[in-house]
Amino acid sequence: MKGAGGKNSWALFLFILTGIVLGGFIGMLAEGVPALSWLAYGQSFGLQEPVVLNFGILVLTFGLSIKITIASIVGVILAVIIYRFL
Numbered sequence: 001m002k003g004a005g006g007k008n009s010w011a012l013f014l015f016i017l018t019g020i021v022l023g024g025f026i027g028m029l030a031e032g033v034p035a036l037s038w039l040a041y042g043q044s045f046g047l048q049e050p051v052v053l054n055f056g057i058l059v060l061t062f063g064l065s066i067k068i069t070i071a072s073i074v075g076v077i078l079a080v081i082i083y084r085f086l
Contacts, residue, residue, distance in 0.1 A: 015079040023075020030071065042069030 030036035050063035 012080075012083050015083045016076055019075035019077075019079030020072050021075075023072035024067070024069060026075070027069040027071030039071040039074075040069055042067055042072070044068075 027040040027042070031040040044065060044067040046065035047063050048065075050061050053060040053062075
C-alpha cells in the first residue's frame, strides 16, 4: 500500500502511533514539573464503563478510552514532519 510520492502508508501510521505514545509519555513525565505542566493538559473521552455482552457461553467486553494531550499532539506533528523528510 503506497501513498503519495511512493511512500509507505503503514510507515506513516507507525510514525503517528509512535508520536502519540512518546508524546503521552512525555506529557506524563512533565505533569510534575511546574514549567512543563501545560504539556499534560488534555481531554479524555470514550466509554466510562465497558459494555459487556453475555451470550451464556461467550462473554464479550468492549471498552475504549482516549486521552489527547498537548504533548501527544506535538508528538504527532513531529512524527509527520520526520516522515516527510525521510
